[in-house]
Amino acid sequence: MLAWLSPTRELIASALKAFFEEKKPQLARVNPFGSDLSDRLLEFALQGKMIRGCLVPLGGALCGGEPVTAGARAPAILAGAAMELFQSGLLVHDDIMDRDVKRRGKASIFQQYADVASREKNADPPHAGQALGICAGDVAYFLAFELLGRLNVAPTVLGPALSLCASELSAVGIAQMQDVAWAGSRGKVEEEEILRMYTYKTARYSFSLPLMLGGMIAGAAPDRLSDLESLGQSLGLLFQIRDDELGLFGSEEELGKPVGSDVREGKKTLYYAGLMGSADRKERGRLQEIFGSRDGSEQDLAYVRGLADSLGVISRVGAIVLAIEERARSAIQRIQPAREEDTNALLSLLDYTMARRQ
């Protein structure tokens, strides 16, 4: 579906491999965890779809920079590799917070370390796993920043690029705090709060940031950067809303994980906000029993789906999607890419965020 992505993804993978090849012996000098963690983080980062990383060279190409398939040492590719390491760090920490022992079909990093601790007869393997996972995520961030420090870019670009990354990542952390707090509650949440969380936790960080970073590296003018920012925000929101939709209406086959896990985990999504906002007292009572209950049945899920339909939540979400899609299309028109391949890349990306199946 995203054909343009494959060759760029290969370049980012090569950049990651080269970076870890250099760092591994350095980290190994500290103690044996250095080489062990190098291997785990590289493996972890290589498993991702690398959309974020690939958006950096795309952002550059859209601003008159090199085409997306420039060599593996191109600054945009290295910056893309840094994006993927940031993402690895965030996921490693997320899995601890969400107690997700699986990630991409394998044991998540903290669970891998809990298993190691258990084999080594540690006094408290679950706690050791969490603690080692916290360190692993931290190291992933630090390695990403080290990569940024090596970017061969114009002297006026590095400082602002670094500040932009750091500032968007802070916002992700703050948004994540809200997500954590919501996970333990069953109260009402406003649609607008949900959209704000999506904006900072996913949309700006996953789409606006890499596109803008690519633009900055290519020396884009401020108004072009702000077009990329707003395009990224729209794409990212569509991406996240599609995630919610798949979580509620997708099939296990498509998702690779059980449908309804958002409901069972009590995730605060647009559907949740809409349902809680429109349900009457009796319906709300039943919803509060279902959301966040680990042993929800297929029948419970069907009830949620039915209510989302009958209370007009599905059409409300549809209207939100339509409005955002509109904004995305007009941002693409403002950007008017010079190369046809870049226009196609953007359109396929828009398509993907709205209709992806996994």
Added chain:
Amino acid sequence: MLAWLSPTRELIASALKAFFEEKKPQLARVNPFGSDLSDRLLEFALQGKMIRGCLVPLGGALCGGEPVTAGARAPAILAGAAMELFQSGLLVHDDIMDRDVKRRGKASIFQQYADVASREKNADPPHAGQALGICAGDVAYFLAFELLGRLNVAPTVLGPALSLCASELSAVGIAQMQDVAWAGSRGKVEEEEILRMYTYKTARYSFSLPLMLGGMIAGAAPDRLSDLESLGQSLGLLFQIRDDELGLFGSEEELGKPVGSDVREGKKTLYYAGLMGSADRKERGRLQEIFGSRDGSEQDLAYVRGLADSLGVISRVGAIVLAIEERARSAIQRIQPAREEDTNALLSLLDYTMARRQ
């Protein structure tokens, strides 16, 4: 004892306050955690002794840069503020790993959030506290990097300075992993492994890094930087060994926490390595019962102290200290500061690392 530190500490405190004054409304835009966390992190950072932060302008002064008391907008002061935020992030995560619910006489950050979660009737306050603490530490790192991105330094300096910070922080994370793994074990540990952990977890990060960073900002030559690196490493090792000494032989009054907590937590220190290496089977058995036992008595502690004396561990540690002090003094001689006040600052620092009482 470190009189030169006070005015510099004030400047760094001002820089931190100004930075948070600007960031707080930005983070508040994400959600209410933004403003809340801003306040908590600033308060937390301001409580520290700020030795790390103050070493940045000292490193600069030693390389012909501005005196340590240049204005609050000086790059060395801003970089010092960044050091303090890195340290805050590391401590926030450390407290989760060590389950330390207190820090500097107050509830540690993750414990503060567990208390908030409990008041807000979260379904699992301890877990929510940990998760929010992970986010809080992450945000502290990101804010520190954002500060670095704003440094008004020569264009060739920012990239290497950023890479140096990031690379030393990665080493801290790897060293911390070892510390975590050791905390759950009661086996033998080599003196050389302990010294290597001290080097990467404390010495290089807390002393070499800020001194070198200051030197880089001041445009120091590579051989001067390597003098600062080696001086920092010696000072940091002395600092950490003094920590061990206070933990075993200090008084609760001096420490502000119960003496012997290293023993009760089973911390792997030079004393631990020496004792386990020299004890006979019977003694080792008793030591293994004492180290890591939360309810160790005053008598147990006296046994450890007595054995450290009779087995020659105290004099072995003393010999190590002497050798490192020697290296520190010769590094100071190589550096030969131009200003007398800087020589005095270094000598008082050496004195402090070896003889501080808290």
